[in-house]
C-alpha cells in the first residue's frame with residue numbers, strides 16, 4: 001500500500017519529512033558496551049537498528065534479529081490492545 005509513512009520506507013511518520021537516516025549498518029551496535037541494544041533477559045541482549053528523522057528528531061528502533069524477537073515473545077509480557085472489541 002502506497003502512502004503509509006514508515007521510517008523504514010524513508011518517511012517520518014510524525015512530521016512527514018523524507019529525511020530519515022538509518023543506523024542499521026553502524027559497526028558499534030552490538031559492541032562491547034551494548035550501547036545500542038536492549039536487554040531481553042539476564043543473559044540476552046538484542047541489538048537495535050535506529051532510524052532517525054533529521055527534520056524533527058524522532059527516533060525509531062527495531063530489533064533486526066528474528067531469533068531475538070522470538071525470545072521477546074517467549075519472555076516478555078504482551079501488552080493487550082485496548083480496543084474494546086473483545087469484551
Ligand SMILES: [Zn+2]
Nearest residue numbers: 012015053056
Ligand atoms: Zn520527522
